[in-house]
Amino acid sequence: MTSTSTVPRFSILIVNPNTSRHMTDALKPIVNSLNYNDIHFDYFTAPALTSVTIEETGRVVPGVPSINSGDDSANSALHCRPFLEPLIPKYDAFLVACYSAHPLVAMLKEDIKKLERKTGSTSNSNIRRRYVTGIFEASVSTSLSLISSFQLLGTDDLRKVQADDTFGIVSTGSIWKAELSKAVAEMLAGPGGSSSGNIARFAGVETTGLTAVELHDTPPDEVRKRMSDATERLIKNTSSPVTVICLGCAGMAGMEEAVRAGCIRAYGEDAGERVRIVDGVVAGVGMLVNACKARF
Template sequence: MDSQTGGRRGISILIINPNTSTHMTEALKPIIGALNYSDVEFDYFTAPANEAVPLPDGLVIDGVPSINSGEDSVKSALHCRPFVLPLVPKYDGFLVACYSAHPLVGILKEEIGNIEAECLSSSSSRRKFVTGIFEASISTSLVLISCFHLLDDQEFTKIQGAETFGIVTTGSVWKAELSKAVTDMLVRPASNPEEQGQTNRFAGVETTGLTAVELHETPPEEVKRRMVEATERLLQNTPSRVGAICLGCAGMAGMEEAVRAGCVRVYGREYGKSVRIVDGVVAGVGMLVSTCKAGF
């Protein structure tokens, strides 16, 4: 774990990379530094590469170098749990920097709840908050596209806007995984899986076919081509206008230009330039800073 600034002051937030790739953690620092939160201290945690974690049933969990599936996200949560939980008392906010329905968010939320329950009698205790970059990007996208319009000002009727949001992500395995995660987040779970509801605000998921590690190992021209093409497929395969696109991987930070190019190709320059591109890391940091300051 390392710190971006020296000496603790104001709000403190821990950025958690639940995989063992330190270069991914390093790539987050300039993105967060550019936000210029001078009154917030950011520390960084990377999953230990050479420390296996024993589970009660006798299994041993090693660190995950690259989280390439839903199963990997579960393994990385189990691996990080004993290292991260002791840090909860030290910070005000926690951002899990993996674009998935990552169980570490729930693990941290439960631990925060336990700590806050013990501190209810203290009026000076500061509330703590946690989110993942997946949750933060979805929430931000909904804020960006959602509004009510007048349908008929003579009859005083209104209607929700028709814009949708979508996700451009890495490997093909994430298409079904993230689609289910969005539905589970936004629609009340059905008792019968076959009756699972749908959200009409979600345009879907398109993938580049590259893993998070390959995003940084593949020639930039090839990465850009795949990002542009994935964006084009996303926009072409939905009947409603897409008003926001989430970068579906922490490793995609800084790749907004390629997504923008895909938007312009499909929608033309005027509307293509207006599509909001949401970096989950930036969204998550902003959300945590706001909630920490507000004390919700």
């Protein structure tokens, strides 16, 4: 929890949908370093010792210690939702800190709508608006804003063309390569993704082969090597320039140096230093703070 010298204007809940408290604790210094002194941050970790029974099916859903697949993210959403729903009135915004197409983002948005309907606040122009995003969505949106620009074809040719820069993702286990590629395609091109399965602005996904938990349990030199190698592969397997790379796991928070090393190996010192590295937690917090203050 952040302590501030001023009265916080807004409150944001950072949601870790797995049961690993050390992963939640690793996010705190990252968020604190952003110096949002007028924002109050709290943190939620999925309860480890409590299972949830889904009424419609009777299926019992335990907590997920490490989210290593799309099914894990879906199960963790089902597990967390009943614990988070009572907390919605307390906060202005929610950040789902799992790098995946996490259903909890949509669930929380739906629960916010239910609260608004129940309180009748939708008819009030001064409603207290609440916001939700996931670190995946935030990192993709931030990456697009960093790479996008329209350029003139020439001083005598006033036609405009979009820059050919791309963004990519470095993630954990190999299962995320297809999972996150599909999620990016559907986020940018709508349900079903692009007809070709490719998105021109997206360089793709490379993975370290480590789970989120193993990122912290594996010797640091091995983690650094795997992240650097994955970054170098991502860049070298893409014909267009990769100018933004996303950290594709909440457990990678604070590991930008390893990605930078891979950029320098692939591009050389000068170009490698210019690649932007996007931490989804930082991007997500920034987006939510701006949304709260702007009242979008």
